[in-house]
Amino acid sequence: MNIVGISACTVGIAHTYIAQKKIELAAKKAGHSVKIETQGTIGIENELTEAEIAQADVVLIAADVNVSGEERFAGRKVVRVPTSIAVKSPNKLIEKLQEIVNG
Template sequence: MKIVGVCACTVGIAHTYIAQEKLENAAKKAGHEIHVETQGTIGIENALTEEQIKNADIVILAIDVKISGRERFEGKRVIQVPTQVAVKSPTKLIEKAEEFVA
């Protein structure tokens, strides 16, 4: 499965990057390809490409705030959760994504 995601927390520091790392590790452990963009205090990092979004089977938004460029995901399957879910239960979140795509 190909996954793209965006992580963004209210402060834009810790939870944004912890959520990114946890999601990437859980997805890779499950054998999936994942690309995660972060939108934090220093702006957008690891910006998703049009190609990555087009080829994605699902979009995971682990966000606590409004994000830039949300319209890029129109027409895609999207799961939106608070960053806390990605931090505390990344494996369950990836399993939910697998069920959603199946």
Template sequence: MKIVGIAACTAGIAHTYIAREKLVNAAEKAGHEIHIETQGTIGTEDAIPEAVLKEADVAVIAADVKVSGKDRFEGMKIIEVPTELVIKSPNKFIQKVEEVVKGGV
């Protein structure tokens, strides 16, 4: 599965990067490709390349604030959760993403 998404927290510092790291590690451990950009006080980092976006199966938005660029995900399944959820249970979250993509939820 190919996953893209955005991580963003209120301050745009700690939880943003922790959520990104947890998502990437859990997805790769499960055998998936993943690209998560971060949005915060210093702007957008590691923006999702257009080619990666076009091949994505699902978009994950792990955010505690409004994020920009959600329109890029139009036409694909989008899962929005607070950063705390992916930080506390990244592996379970990736299992849920798998279920959603397979049409189980």
């Protein structure tokens, strides 16, 4: 499975990056390809490209605030969760994404 997404928390510091790392580690552990863009206090980092979005099986938005550029995901399977889910249960989250992709 190919996962792309965005992480963003209310303060834009800790949980943004913790969620990114936890999602990436859980996805790679499960054998999936993953790239998570962060939208924090210093702006957008690890920005997703059009090609990466086009190749994604699912888009994960782990955010506690509105994120920039959601229109990029039109027509894609998008799953939204609070950052706390990504931080506390990343493995279960990846399993759920797999279920959604497989129908």
